[in-house]
Amino acid sequence: MSEWFHAQGNRQQGPLPAEQLIELFRSNEITLDTLVWRDGLPQWQPLRSVVDELGLIVPAVDAPASAAPPPAVPQPPILPPEAPYRASAAASATLPPPKKGLSGCALTAIIGGVALLVLVPILAILAAIALPAYNDYTLRAKVAVAADALHPLQAQVEHFAEEQGRCPGANDAGFPAPGDFTQAGLSAVHIGRFNNGHCGIEGTLAMPGKSIDGDLLWLEYDRDSGRWECSGESDNKYLPKACHG
Structure with a gap:
């Protein structure tokens, strides 16, 4: 399953599995208006727009057209620090996807490749002498x-x-x-x-x-x-x- 990121204060949190993201919502640490992102999404999205993908069951949030307007949503956090965002869809679309660090497997592969580049010539020289x-x-x-x-x-x-x-x-x-x-x-x-x-x-x-x-x-x-x-x-x-x- 995809790994997710979410906004908290002026920082992005993650990556974390979908199950942990759901648990954060259930424990009220994040809300339906919290911006989230995963690899493959074109931009940050409010959590409410991906509840179906996450399998998250929440009460209906869309009020009828004749209903009174919903209460104002608190100002969301700043992501990244130098570029404040707004809760509107246009502002969230401009947020860059979070940068992922190298995984442990990738680091191991890089280190292994460098080691081979060093060891292969040394082994060849030793073989030329030893044989x-x-x-x-x-x-x-x-x-x-x-x-x-x-x-x-x-x-x-x-x-x-x-x-x-x-x-x-x-x-x-x-x-x-x-x-x-x-x-x-x-x-x-x-x-x-x-x-x-x-x-x-x-x-x-x-x-x-x-x-x-x-x-x-x-x-x-x-x-x-x-x-x-x-x-x-x-x-x-x-x-x-x-x-x-």
């Missing part, structure tokens, strides 16, 4: 898992080289097949002798769709020094620290 960093982190973790899967083979390679006096090869028994490490993110693992004479292990990274897919990871054993070295083709940011070149 590449997260992708690097996940790749680094997968390479670390692959490198850890090769470490148990080091003892086998070292033991074989000390006993046999040579590097193990693909045909030597006791070593896993090249495709036994797919669960660790390696498409193939080979054991043998590097061009520099070191024995060792070569793993091929399996990272489908990633820039490091197919990169090689090496663990080399120097029989003279008894030391192992780790290296790889990938960028250092993806390799374990022990494998940085």
